[in-house]
Amino acid sequence: MPVLSLLPLCLRRAWLSAALIRATALDLAVLAGHLLLYPSGLVPERHPAMDPAAPQLPTAGRAHPPVVLLHGFVDNRSVFVLLRRSLARHGWRHLESLNYSPLTVDIRVAAGLLGRHVEEICARTGHREVDIVGHSLGGLIARYYVQCLGGDLRVRTLVTLGTPHSGTRSARLVHAHPIVRQMCPGSELIEELRAPAPGIRTRFVSFWSDLDTLMIPVGTARIDHPDLLAQNVRVTGIGHLAMPVHPAVAAGVRQALVSGEPESADQDAFSVA
Secondary structure, three states: OHHHHOOOHHHHHHHHHHHHHHHHHHHHHHHHHHHHHHHHHOOOOOOOOOOOOOOOOOOOOOOOOOEEEEOOOOOOHHHHHHHHHHHHHOOOOOEEEEOOOOOOOOHHHHHHHHHHHHHHHHHHHOOOOEEEEEEOHHHHHHHHHHHHOOHHHOEEEEEEEOOOOOOOHHHHHHOOOHHHHOOOOOOHHHHHHHOOOOOOOOEEEEEEEOOOOOOOOHHHHOOOOOOOEEEEEEEEOOOOOOOOOOHHHHHHHHHHHHOOOOOOOEEEEEEOO
């Protein structure tokens, strides 16, 4: 925000306070709407049984590989209703959502489940690769699958929305849950993701918001790893819960899924205020 940096300190603080109030109000509105949709996402998606004898259609040259949508902590696939609709309207035909159990206590276990889900999608659709969009904890699960379980052989692009890639201090407030402890800075799992990861072929795009109050500090939602092909996209004007439902973010996700190599590691994407 170059213009904001030219303002006196008192005005900058007032602008940021007003922006944070607006972002918090939007998050609360999103939460209210999502609570109404939440029951609809409790039941896993159903797909027709795969016939092993059926011929597999060639996938070479198809515009879009399947997209797997992975929700955050104590959430379910209903959080992606609007994003899924946006992708479908713009030509994506294979859209899949995975519900992992709220009783899951280890990101590694959830990543293994994701891997099996991806293999089933590839077998059913005939595609060799998928793209993944993960919100919050979902992005961390997907990153572990890609980086530590060989998922880069299947995942072309991983897009994360408000994911605590370096751990978030807010997780310490509810650290009684084992999977939340894994999201704390310095946890064994976070340090595992910091380890060298040469040869990873997946492209990473991380959307982070400067008003995301669950990411402490907000920069933790950026990917900073020398071995990963990563692009960090800053979003201004919205909070954590609005990330997977805001139309401007949806447009950014669509662009990320069709883009080639990132031009730079960091990008000021857009303001939605």
